[in-house]
Amino acid sequence: MNSVRVWRSAAIRHIRRAVPPLLTAASVLVIWELSVRLLHVREALLPAPTRIAMLFASAEASLIFQHTLPTLWQAVSGFGTAIVLAVLTAGAITYSRVLNEAIYPYLIGLQVVPKMALAPIFVLWLGIGFASRFVFATFVCFFPIVIALTTGLRETRPEAVLLARSVGASRIQILRHIRFPFALPYFFTGTKIAATMSLIGVVIGEFITSDKGLGFLILYAGSHSNTPLMMAAIVVLCLAGLAIYGAVVLAEHLTRSRLS
Amino acid sequence: MIGPGDRPVQHETEPGHPSQIEAIRVKKIYNTGTSQVEALESVTFSVASGDFVAILGPSGCGKSTLLMMVGGLELPTEGEIRIGGSRVTAPRLDTGIMFQDATLLPWKTVLGNVLFPIRMQRRPIAEYRQRALDLLHTVKMADFADKKPAQLSGGMRQRAAICRALIYNPSLLLMDEPFSALDALTRDELNEALLDLWQRYHKTGLFVTHSIREAVFLSDRVLVMAPRPSRIIADVRIPFPRPRDASVQETAEFTGLCAMLRAKIGSHP
Numbered sequence: 022m023n024s025v026r027v028w029r030s031a032a033i034r035h036i037r038r039a040v041p042p043l044l045t046a047a048s049v050l051v052i053w054e055l056s057v058r059l060l061h062v063r064e065a066l067l068p069a070p071t072r073i074a075m076l077f078a079s080a081e082a083s084l085i086f087q088h089t090l091p092t093l094w095q096a097v098s099g100f101g102t103a104i105v106l107a108v109l110t111a112g113a114i115t116y117s118r119v120l121n122e123a124i125y126p127y128l129i130g131l132q133v134v135p136k137m138a139l140a141p142i143f144v145l146w147l148g149i150g151f152a153s154r155f156v157f158a159t160f161v162c163f164f165p166i167v168i169a170l171t172t173g174l175r176e177t178r179p180e181a182v183l184l185a186r187s188v189g190a191s192r193i194q195i196l197r198h199i200r201f202p203f204a205l206p207y208f209f210t211g212t213k214i215a216a217t218m219s220l221i222g223v224v225i226g227e228f229i230t231s232d233k234g235l236g237f238l239i240l241y242a243g244s245h246s247n248t249p250l251m252m253a254a255i256v257v258l259c260l261a262g263l264a265i266y267g268a269v270v271l272a273e274h275l276t277r278s279r280l281s
Numbered sequence: 282m283i284g285p286g287d288r289p290v291q292h293e294t295e296p297g298h299p300s301q302i303e304a305i306r307v308k309k310i311y312n313t314g315t316s317q318v319e320a321l322e323s324v325t326f327s328v329a330s331g332d333f334v335a336i337l338g339p340s341g342c343g344k345s346t347l348l349m350m351v352g353g354l355e356l357p358t359e360g361e362i363r364i365g366g367s368r369v370t371a372p373r374l375d376t377g378i379m380f381q382d383a384t385l386l387p388w389k390t391v392l393g394n395v396l397f398p399i400r401m402q403r404r405p406i407a408e409y410r411q412r413a414l415d416l417l418h419t420v421k422m423a424d425f426a427d428k429k430p431a432q433l434s435g436g437m438r439q440r441a442a443i444c445r446a447l448i449y450n451p452s453l454l455l456m457d458e459p460f461s462a463l464d465a466l467t468r469d470e471l472n473e474a475l476l477d478l479w480q481r482y483h484k485t486g487l488f489v490t491h492s493i494r495e496a497v498f499l500s501d502r503v504l505v506m507a508p509r510p511s512r513i514i515a516d517v518r519i520p521f522p523r524p525r526d527a528s529v530q531e532t533a534e535f536t537g538l539c540a541m542l543r544a545k546i547g548s549h550p
Contacts, residue, residue: 180380180384181384181386183354183380183384184380184384185401186354187352187372188377188397188402189398198397198400198401280388280389
């Protein structure tokens with residue numbers, strides 16, 4: 022009984038906290054809708070929210086859906102590959118002094134390179150198909166994760182390692198039970214940044230050259246002055262970003278609850 | 282009341298080795314790259330099985346280094362340390378260590394932290410759960426088993442750390458100024474809790490501290506260390522009978538012993 026009450030009061034608190042931001046969104050949408058209608062703004066310039074919403078109920082919805090899958094798939098596969106590579110690299114850097122000295126300065130240095138500007142080079146090398154956008158997404162996602170994770174692995178409190186050694190833990194156990202959990206918050210911070218960058222990377226690739234994907238659809242709709250379609254594609258892009266980000270948040274939550 | 286591993290006092294001491302810990306001309310030099318720092322000049326002492334011995338000295342006298350070497354976390358540069366007759370080269374499963382900081386893992390509950398050594402030693406967790414809860418009960422922490430360390434006070438964290446050190450029933454307990462970061466009242470409370478556990482479970486204990494009163498209150502013997510060069514300058518037996526309680530600190534004999542130890546430390550600045 023008591024736990025039900027606790028749960029219910031927590032739920033009420035959550036709902037209460039969601040009210041102000043929802044009100045903000047609602048007012049923005051209402052003001053937008055009213056301005057477009059009352060000021061007779063041309064649809065090609067700024068379509069009303071209801072017009073964009075209606076598009077999802079029309080035949081064009083399947084068109085958007087068709088173009089969402091390739092973008093999402095490329096972003097997720099690039100993102101996933103980047104996580105694996107970044108974990109391996111961070112582990113190697115943490116455990117090998119030579120590798121650390123040889124590689125780490127370049128990882129930091131590459132942080133300042135505006136990586137999005139390198140997209141055309143990937144297209145030049147890997148062509149206009151899946152490969153170039155997948156590799157480019159992996160490339161942009163890799164850096165935030167590897168740097169955050171390396172920092173995290175270094176942040177492990179030395180006393181905790183000493184404690185684990187004193188009770189007979191092996192090096193692998195120390196990595197698994199001490200260093201990794203200490204690095205987790207850092208890892209997820211880097212991963213959340215990378216999650217959003219994966220979509221940006223793919224869309225930029227699609228902007229440069231592509232015959233499908235949301236990036237392509239946005240450009241296509243733009244060139245045909247089909248602004249409602251363009252806006253709808255952007256809305257779906259935002260939702261895709263939220264979905265990837267949400268998956269990371271969920272993964273973080275599950276990992277943390279498993280640790281205790 | 283206490284779980285499976287707790288048979289009558291059982292030390293892994295070989296016949297012919299009445300001392301559980303022996304340190305023989307132990308020397309420790311740290312290489313700091315450009316120079317060498319001598320952390321310990323030459324230290325020889327032994328601790329009898331079942332004794333509680335305090336190593337007392339000012340900061341920087343090498344007492345913590347000495348304890349880490351007994352725990353197998355550091356190796357002596359020269360000389361050797363033996364436990365139960367065998368040379369210490371790595372951490373041993375018959376040794377438990379308490380650090381200055383409780384060092385609880387923040388993502389684990391109190392119970393998870395107490396069971397952490399069991400998990401690392403790949404022992405069956407289920408068999409030790411009851412023992413963990415009993416230990417927490419003895420230090421009045423039973424109600425906090427499911428709390429996270431961030432929800433506890435400093436004193437409570439060290440109580441949990443005591444339980445963690447005792448969970449796998451080591452015969453030797455090493456303590457590196459475990460209560461020095463706590464306020465005076467909490468510290469007295471924890472010293473009494475420690476003494477209580479001590480009298481109940483009969484371990485051998487080595488306790489590093491810079492508090493004279495703490496050393497006298499807890500120990501059977503006090504080894505006094507002095508810095509530069511780091512060495513043991515006195516070995517004082519504390520005659521108070523056990524079980525002891527806090528009232529022993531009010532006696533003239535207690536005050537006298539403290540004054541005597543203070544004079545010894547003072548004579549070697």
